[in-house]
Amino acid sequence: MEFLPPLGRDVMAAVAPTFKVFGDLLRQPERLALLQATRREEHRYGDHPRQILDLYRPSKDLSRVTQGENARESQILVFIYGGGFARGDRIEPAIDGEVVYKGLGHFMAEQLGYDTVIMDYRLLQHGATFNSGGEDLDLVVTWIENTLCQKNDAESKSPTGRDMVIMGNSAGGVHLTSWLFDDAFASTRQRLMKSSSNLRLKSAVILSSTMLLDPHVPAMRPSLLGYYGSEEDIVGKSPLNLMRRATTSNAGEKLWPHILLITTEFDPEFVSETSKTFLMEWISKGGKGDYWELIGHNHLSPPLALGTGNEKAEAWGFELGQRLAQIK
16 A cells, blocks of 8 residues: 555556556455455346446355344445546456456455445446436346345345445446436435335445536546536536535435445545535535545545455455444
């Protein structure tokens, strides 16, 4: 982890060295063997070629140990990777050896006991525009309800169903909040927030995501315009403003999940600033949430660190499991 501070907050400059170090750790023979041994299934959740997900399954039931004594059936975690709306895959080609995001899938399944879904989704080159990220996530949720939860009903001794955590990283966190606060998906959210549901949304985890998008940042401007269409929509449909409108138009509604906003020590400053603003306003509107800064990590490193076996790098993952277990 000592190599991260010198890379600073410049995300683009940090990509290659961060990818190299964590890729090397994940490709160590003993780690690679563990990743390859983890049960992984590929499933299609929609008709578009990009609508495919990987499902990682625990080799043993860790739910009571890692997710709390009051856990329902083994929980489900959905991970939405980042990539600036233009890049990213569930098996990241920019890191050799097909180890990312297998490391994350392995860690969440084998260390924390989650059935872990890592979804591909439409990018700009596939015609993505707002809110295709939310549409793809909604299809994944439906697939989980119809596949994992239906199977669970038949096999489980518990009538109380399953809890789900959705975690979005960078642009993935933007897609997560866009789904959460877009009225187009309100019926899904309301269904997932009922305690009697076979699938209950326990928490939305937003990892290193900008909550108020800036169309004037040169590195992001082309992608943001491509996805949102105009400067006005980039700002107006940013997570912070979507949340403001949703909580105003649905004043008094309590069917919202807990939100955990995570940033890193070496994130760009506007990521942490907008995350803190989002959480402050969210709580002021009656929402449940927390803020957590990962010391020693940069914008790219947290999901790459999982599965490496490096104690310092993976520590945040174990703490994440503890924090999620405490959410009721």
